Amino acid sequence: MLSDEISRLADSTGIDALGFAEASPFSNYALRDSRRRDPKISLPNAKTIIVAGIYIGGLTFPAWENPKYGRTSRLYLSGFFLDVVKPLEPIAAYLREEGFQAVVCDSSSDEGSILPLKLAAVRAGLGWQGKHSLLISRKYGTFLALGGIITDADLAHNTELEPNRCRECDRCRQACPMGALDQPYVLDRKKCLSNSLQVEELPEEARVIMGNRVADCEICQEACPWNKKHLGNPLDTAMTKKFQRQMKAWEEFFYLPHLAELSEKEYIETLGRLNTGIPYEFFHRNVLIALENEKRGRKGRQTNP
Numbered sequence: 397m398l399s400d401e402i403s404r405l406a407d408s409t410g411i412d413a414l415g416f417a418e419a420s421p422f423s424n425y426a427l428r429d430s431r432r433r434d435p436k437i438s439l440p441n442a443k444t445i446i447v448a449g450i451y452i453g454g455l456t457f458p459a460w461e462n463p464k465y466g467r468t469s470r471l472y473l474s475g476f477f478l479d480v481v482k483p484l485e486p487i488a489a490y491l492r493e494e495g496f497q498a499v500v501c502d503s504s505s506d507e508g509s510i511l512p513l514k515l516a517a518v519r520a521g522l523g524w525q526g527k528h529s530l531l532i533s534r535k536y537g538t539f540l541a542l543g544g545i546i547t548d549a550d551l552a553h554n555t556e557l558e559p560n561r562c563r564e565c566d567r568c569r570q571a572c573p574m575g576a577l578d579q580p581y582v583l584d585r586k587k588c589l590s591n592s593l594q595v596e597e598l599p600e601e602a603r604v605i606m607g608n609r610v611a612d613c614e615i616c617q618e619a620c621p622w623n624k625k626h627l628g629n630p631l632d633t634a635m636t637k638k639f640q641r642q643m644k645a646w647e648e649f650f651y652l653p654h655l656a657e658l659s660e661k662e663y664i665e666t667l668g669r670l671n672t673g674i675p676y677e678f679f680h681r682n683v684l685i686a687l688e689n690e691k692r693g694r695k696g697r698q699t700n701p
């Protein structure tokens with residue numbers, strides 16, 4: 397069967413979680429003008445969304461705790477090993493061989509990422525959206541990098557939604573030092589530190605709170621009880637093993653004085669190709685602030701999960 401072959405391909409390319417969702421519009425998607433609201437804008441005869449998650453819980457550097465090194469995030473580091481899109485390509489190729497159309501959602505932050513992946517993952521049965529707005533999986537916490545394919549293949553789709561298990565828990569909202577989660581389940585993009593580190597306006601208080609963060613912030617994720625078991629002791633997946641073998645050299649790359657010396661060309665050829673969406677000038681600014689924070693002994697905001 398088509399779906400069995402897709403699951404087999406997913407296993408062989410290192411995908412940890414897979415689900416099939418109906419390709420109907422996401423009428424609750426807040427960005428009204430976005431083509432992410434309706435999969436049929438990207439593929440008029442769309443029937444199914446294939447949602448894939450890759451566990452990234454093991455992608456951390458011990459040096460993140462050292463203020464002399466730049467800190468990023470698991471999602472950021474995942475860019476070294478996988479573009480979440482890559483493991484989807486053999487699945488899309490297989491569907492096309494079988495005579496179907498298949499459009500892959502890329503992982504960029506612009507409109508090229510044609511699916512609202514958190515909403516699609518919920519619909520596919522992979523988990524529920526937490527108060528930090530991220531997808532929570534019982535097995536993988538928030539540490540699934542998501543990708544998706546829109547296809548006209550009519551695959552049996554998930555019909556049972558995971559119940560929301562956040563209940564009274566409010567730890568992510570309380571942990572966010574920027575107040576970006578004042579409204580539960582809705583991230584205020586302008587206030588989110590991850591966003592501020594990518595754009596020109598970096599609020600004054602963020603300069604201290606960021607400590608050695610040069611890209612991205614995981615404070616709300618570190619506070620989430622569903623991530624507790626992954627923080628100290630990540631699952632031993634194929635990705636985690638690959639990561640451990642390859643990462644030592646990259647850890648050294650993040651030594652702040654080294655990052656500060658990167659020219660724009662060197663940045664583009666290394667970190668710039670990671671789909672992080674951070675222009676050189678803002679990344680370089682973040683590095684200089686992190687260096688200043690280190691000099692002044694400002695550790696930035698930590699979380700105590």
Ligand code: B12
Nearest residue numbers: 424425426469509513530531541542581582590591612613
């Ligand atoms: C734009 C974007 C960002 C922007 C804006 C974030 C935002 N507002 O969603 C910025 C740069 C800030 C960002 C930051 C991060 N991102 Co981002 N981002 C995206 C992107 C490209 C689109 C998300 C989007 O459409 N947002 C728009 C708003 C409208 O969508 P939303 O948050 O889903 O909003 C819904 C909820 O508010 C909900 N809602 C409202 N009220 C209620 C009430 C209830 C009860 C419920 C249940 C829901 C609910 O309805 C809204 C739908 O309209 C996706 C990739 C993709 N194609 O989906 C990745 C993605 C969502 N990001 C991801 C990640 C990991 C992050 C970071 C953790 C990275 C980091 N370490 O710094 C942070 C997360 C901070 C956080 N708490 O969310 C992952 C999430 C994986 C997961 N397990 O959920 C994705 C899927 C990327 C990927 N390939 O895996 N991101």
